[in-house]
Amino acid sequence: MEPIYGLLGGFAALANPETLLYMVGGFLIGTLFGAVPGLTSVLAIALLLPLTYSLDVTTALVACASIFMAGMCSGSITATTINIPGAPSSMMTAIEGYPMQKRGEGAKALGHAALGSMIGGSIGALLLMVVSPLAADVALLIRTPGKFSLIAFALIVIIISQRGSVTKGMIATLLGVMIATIGIDVVQPMVRFTFGTSVLVQGINMMPLIIGTFAISEILIQADSRSMHTVDPNKLQASKVRRRDFIPPLSEVREIGILRYLKSSLIGYSVGILPGAGGSMAAFVSYAESMRSSKHPERYGKGNPEGIAAAESANNSMCGGAFVPMLTFGIPGDPTTAIVLGVLVINGLQPGPQFMTQQLDLVAPMFASLFVSALVLVPLTLYLLGPYFLRIVSIRRDVLYSSIAVVALVGSYVATYSKFQMALSLAFGVLAYFLRKQNYPTVCLLLGFVLGPSLEEYCRRALSINDGNPLIFLTSFDSLFFIILTVVFFYFMVVRKPKNNGLGASSG
Amino acid sequence: MSSQRFSLGGGFYVPAVLAIITVIYLISAVQLGPPMKGGNMTASFFPMVTASIMLIALVCAMAQEVNRKKGMENGENKEQEDLTKVSKSYAGVSLGAIGVVFLTAGYLLAFDLIGYVVSTFFYVLLLTFMFGGGVKKDWIFKLVSAALITSVGYLLFEVFFQVRLPTFWSQ
Numbered sequence: 273m274e275p276i277y278g279l280l281g282g283f284a285a286l287a288n289p290e291t292l293l294y295m296v297g298g299f300l301i302g303t304l305f306g307a308v309p310g311l312t313s314v315l316a317i318a319l320l321l322p323l324t325y326s327l328d329v330t331t332a333l334v335a336c337a338s339i340f341m342a343g344m345c346s347g348s349i350t351a352t353t354i355n356i357p358g359a360p361s362s363m364m365t366a367i368e369g370y371p372m373q374k375r376g377e378g379a380k381a382l383g384h385a386a387l388g389s390m391i392g393g394s395i396g397a398l399l400l401m402v403v404s405p406l407a408a409d410v411a412l413l414i415r416t417p418g419k420f421s422l423i424a425f426a427l428i429v430i431i432i433s434q435r436g437s438v439t440k441g442m443i444a445t446l447l448g449v450m451i452a453t454i455g456i457d458v459v460q461p462m463v464r465f466t467f468g469t470s471v472l473v474q475g476i477n478m479m480p481l482i483i484g485t486f487a488i489s490e491i492l493i494q495a496d497s498r499s500m501h502t503v504d505p506n507k508l509q510a511s512k513v514r515r516r517d518f519i520p521p522l523s524e525v526r527e528i529g530i531l532r533y534l535k536s537s538l539i540g541y542s543v544g545i546l547p548g549a550g551g552s553m554a555a556f557v558s559y560a561e562s563m564r565s566s567k568h569p570e571r572y573g574k575g576n577p578e579g580i581a582a583a584e585s586a587n588n589s590m591c592g593g594a595f596v597p598m599l600t601f602g603i604p605g606d607p608t609t610a611i612v613l614g615v616l617v618i619n620g621l622q623p624g625p626q627f628m629t630q631q632l633d634l635v636a637p638m639f640a641s642l643f644v645s646a647l648v649l650v651p652l653t654l655y656l657l658g659p660y661f662l663r664i665v666s667i668r669r670d671v672l673y674s675s676i677a678v679v680a681l682v683g684s685y686v687a688t689y690s691k692f693q694m695a696l697s698l699a700f701g702v703l704a705y706f707l708r709k710q711n712y713p714t715v716c717l718l719l720g721f722v723l724g725p726s727l728e729e730y731c732r733r734a735l736s737i738n739d740g741n742p743l744i745f746l747t748s749f750d751s752l753f754f755i756i757l758t759v760v761f762f763y764f765m766v767v768r769k770p771k772n773n774g775l776g777a778s779s780g
Numbered sequence: 781m782s783s784q785r786f787s788l789g790g791g792f793y794v795p796a797v798l799a800i801i802t803v804i805y806l807i808s809a810v811q812l813g814p815p816m817k818g819g820n821m822t823a824s825f826f827p828m829v830t831a832s833i834m835l836i837a838l839v840c841a842m843a844q845e846v847n848r849k850k851g852m853e854n855g856e857n858k859e860q861e862d863l864t865k866v867s868k869s870y871a872g873v874s875l876g877a878i879g880v881v882f883l884t885a886g887y888l889l890a891f892d893l894i895g896y897v898v899s900t901f902f903y904v905l906l907l908t909f910m911f912g913g914g915v916k917k918d919w920i921f922k923l924v925s926a927a928l929i930t931s932v933g934y935l936l937f938e939v940f941f942q943v944r945l946p947t948f949w950s951q
Contacts, residue, residue, distance in 0.1 A: 326941035439841050443798065446834040450805055450827070457823040464823055465808055488884070495876030500913060670912030671925050674904045677880075678933045681887065682896070686943040694888050702881060709873075710794045728826040740819035 275632065279401050282636025286644060291331050295641050298335035299649045302342025303657075307358045307665050308502050308672075309350055310494060313343020314607045318486040319676065321479055321611055321618075322683030329619040333638035336612050337591075341645040342653075344551055344588050345389035348580070349661045352381045354503060358665070361551030361590075364559040364583035371575030379517035379658070380524075384577040385584045386654040387520055388533065392585030393646025395537040396544070396592025401639050404628055407600040411625035414601075416737065418750030420730035423723050425758045426547040426603050430719050432765045433546075433553070440712045448720025449727070451476055458729040471692050478614045480684050480696035481721055485714045486607070487680035488701020491673050493708060503666045513659045520577065528581045532562060540586030544593020547605035547719070551587035558586030588646060595642075599623050599635060603723060607715050610722050618687075791845040795838040802838065806831035879910055895948035896938075901930045 286292055298320075305316035316339050324332040347359030352369030365385055372381035414422060427445055434441030454465045455475025466472040536558040543554040562582030563572045572579050595612075597603045602623040604610035616623060621631060628635070657664075684697040704714045734751075738744035745751045809831060812824035883906055890899035905926035909915050912922060937943045 323941055326943065439837055439844065442837045443795065443834065443841060446830055446837065447798065449830050450802070450834065453827050453830070460823050462812075462823055464812060464827065465805065467808070492877040492880055495880045495910065496874040497876075498913075668912065670908035670910075670922065671929070673911050674907035674925070675929050675932075677884070677907060678900055678904060678929060679936075681884065681891075682900070682933060682937055682945070685891070686937055686941070686945075689944075691888060691892055694891070698881070698884050698888065701884075705877060706790065706794050706873075710790050712794070731826065732821045736820045740816065740821070 275405050275629075278632035279636050279639060281633060282638070282640035283644075285330060285637035286334070286640050291334050291637060294327075294331045294335040295338045295645065296649070298338035298641075299342040299645055299653065302339035303346040303653055304664060305339070306343035306346030307349040307661065308667060309356045309358055309665070310490070310502055311672075312359055312486075313339050314611070315486050315490060315676075316343065317608055317611045318482045319679050319683060321482055321614055322687050324615045324618055325687050329615065329621070330634055330637050332615050332619075333612065333635065334641040336608070336615060337638045337641040338645040338649065340591050340608050341389075341393050341588065341642055342649070344591055345386065345393070345584060345650050348382065348385035348389075348584060350503065350665050352385065353378055353661070356503065359551070361555050361587040362583075363552060364555045365580050367559075367573055368576050368579035368583075371573075372577075372580075375575055377575070379513045380520055381575070381577070381580060382654060382658065382661075383518040383520040384524070384528075384580045386518070386650050387525065388536070388581040388584030389588040390646055390650045391533045392537040392540055393588035393591060393650065394643055395534070395585075396541050396589035397639060397643035397646060398592075399541050399589075400592035400595055400642065404596055404599055404639075407596050408625050408628040411600045414625075414750045415748065416730050417734040417744045417748040418754060419601075420727065420734050421745060421751040421754035421758070422601060423603060423727045423730065425754045425761070426597070426605065427720065427723055427727065428758050429547045429761050429765075430605070430716055432762060434713050434716065437711055437713065438766070440710070441716045444707060444712045444714065444716035445720035448717040448722075449724035451481070451717075452721045452724035453728070458725050459732050476696065476721075477688070477693060478617065478721070479687050480693050481700050481718065482611055482614060483680050483684045483697040484700025484702075485704040485718060487676060488697055489704035489708055489714070491677050491680075492701060492705040494669065494673055497669070500669060501666045502669060502672065515655055515658065518654050518658050524577050528578050532578065533581060533585050536562060536582040536585035537589040540589030541593040543586070544590035545596050545605070547597065547603065550594075550606050550715075551590050554586040554590040555583040558582045588650075591642060591646075595638075599627060600625060602627075602726065604719065607718055610718050613722060788845065788849060791848065792842055795841040795845070799835060799838045799842075802831050802834045806835070876910060880907070883907065883910070892946050896945035897930060897934065898948055900933060901926050904929045 286295060301316050302313050305311040306313050317336050320332070320335060320339065327335075343359060344361055347357050347362030348365040348369060349358055351357040351362040351366035352373050355366055355370040355373075357363045357366050369378070369381040369385065372378060431441040431445055432438055452475075454472055456463055456473065463473050539558040539561060540554040543550075543557055559579055559582050562578055563569050566572065566578060568576075568578075594604075594606050594609050597605050598609040598613055600623070602613070604613045613623065621627070621634070681694055681697060684693045685691065687693060704717070707714055707717065734744055734748075735742065745755065806828065809824045809827035812827070813822055815822055815825035815828050883903065887899055887903040890902075893899075905922060908922040908925055912918065934945070938945050
């Protein structure tokens with residue numbers, strides 16, 4: 273009963289006016305960043321990271337969860353209205369939403385997207401609450417060799433999920449691992465790769481890497497463009513939208529069917545648990561399955577609400593799934609959960625099998641925030657702000673990116689009052705800019721950086737307890753399980769590649 | 781133009797620069813000592829393995845880029861040429877990005893010297909000129925924006941989050 277009370281306590285924590293304010297504020301920021309092409313919810317959470325030094329950890333986690341949920345569903349706004357997905361996870365929504373917009377049913381398409389997001393997000397959050405304690409119990413059974421193989425599995429899956437750029441994914445991941453080795457060795461008290469400088473002895477902080485990779489590099493990328501606004505104002509036709517237009521007709525919801533919503537949510541949640549998969553893959557897999565099992569597959573691509581429901585249920589349900597490996601194993605599978613891990617680490621907390629039982633009071637409000645954001649804030653935001661959505665996505669780029677630059681740079685200063693951290697943010701920003709220009713996945717860089725030290729530590733500890741014999745990784749049951757799992761994933765994702773069913777979407 | 785010589789772009793130079801960094805990293809790892817001692821891994825083992833795999837991956841990336849360029853030379857893919865028309869660039873880096881990097885480096889130097897308010901105001905103002913089509917266009921709007929962004933940043937960090945920012949008079 274204790275975990276149930278703990279989880280209910282999370283909902284009670286949201287009644288605190290300050291926490292509630294951060295949840296609603298986070299949701300609105302996430303909506304803005306998700307809706308504006310070029311901005312992402314990852315960038316919003318990255319900008320929030322330095323501020324968590326001054327925030328209570330629970331409040332910071334609540335804000336992160338609501339930004340994550342908002343960013344995932346608000347990408348559908350521009351995907352539907354102007355055929356430019358605000359976030360990669362909304363690509364499948366654009367395929368169905370934009371034809372509906374052209375038929376004059378844009379508001380209804382947004383309503384379907386919000387309903388799918390609401391159902392998927394709520395189911396994902398509920399599953400997170402149910403599955404996390406069970407996964408934590410399983411995680412307790414994994415010993416040191418198994419932990420190494422699990423992290424290796426996560427990194428390999430992250431690399432091979434970079435379709436068409438596996439080599440680049442590998443390079444970015446290894447670069448992250450290399451950066452993480454700077455500073456004091458994970459096992460012995462000796463310094464590595466400091467090149468005689470004292471500032472590197474403590475190693476590279478996660479914050480300048482995140483700020484540089486996701487904020488500074490974005491500003492540099494945007495500096496390539498000459499347009500004045502994030503979205504050309506001429507593309508935005510301000511047709512009058514009434515609030516009731518956003519409510520999807522019951523007949524269409526019945527036609528989509530509750531089973532489709534449930535199936536899509538389960539697909540999204542399962543994809544979320546996988547490392548490196550993310551919202552775009554969740555939406556893609558769910559959309560493809562929905563089309564395969566539909567009575568009218570010929571309607572897909574021509575403005576079918578079924579496709580919107582499948583894609584949006586899945587990408588929002590993914591949010592819940594993504595937290596499971598991070599909280600129970602300390603393994604983030606995507607940039608958002610990696611940054612949330614950073615919030616925990618900044619506050620001296622280390623996720624793992626015991627974390628859910630020992631620190632449930634800290635994370636339960638985050639679960640509650642995820643659930644309330646999906647169930648209440650998604651439909652409420654659409655209803656209240658829906659008619660104004662098109663006006664907020666066209667922002668002057670000079671104001672937007674100079675504001676982001678100040679928050680990012682000053683933010684990286686406030687964490688340690690160190691100008692060195694600011695300089696590192698710029699250096700990582702330049703590095704990430706070059707990598708992004710050549711289509712290297714910077715997500716891999718971050719995840720390699722986060723997981724690298726644990727990979728090395730468990731590898732060395734496992735070998736030292738077995739006199740340096742590497743066979744420990746094969747004779748240990750848990751380790752063998754993850755090695756077999758890695759081989760299975762490698763076979764299905766690389767050797768026997770999934771057939772292209774003509775949807776033309778990348779997993780991004 | 782078809783008469784242009786076969787040239788390698790950022791797709792080759794980025795892994796090439798990373799390869800140089802990796803070699804320096806590998807040399808430093810070797811200097812840490814032998815990878816194994818008494819049957820146990822030392823601090824140099826993991827970096828050596830990582831750097832070795834990295835070098836192999838980088839060589840593959842460079843080879844892939846050379847093959848791709850050769851394919852382009854044979855007329856298989858000409859779309860790359862269109863990318864150069866987006867904005868003026870030097871070695872694949874746009875003039876705008878170079879400007880932002882130098883401007884930000886200057887801001888970092890000025891931040892401690894002249895304090896948050898003055899340095900941020902000028903940094904934001906110059907950024908709005910860069911992102912907003914130059915000095916002449918909407919300059920009053922940009923001046924007001926720079927003052928507003930600086931003030932909001934000050935309120936956010938100094939007042940709301942109670943962070944001490946460097947000031948001109950504290951130097």
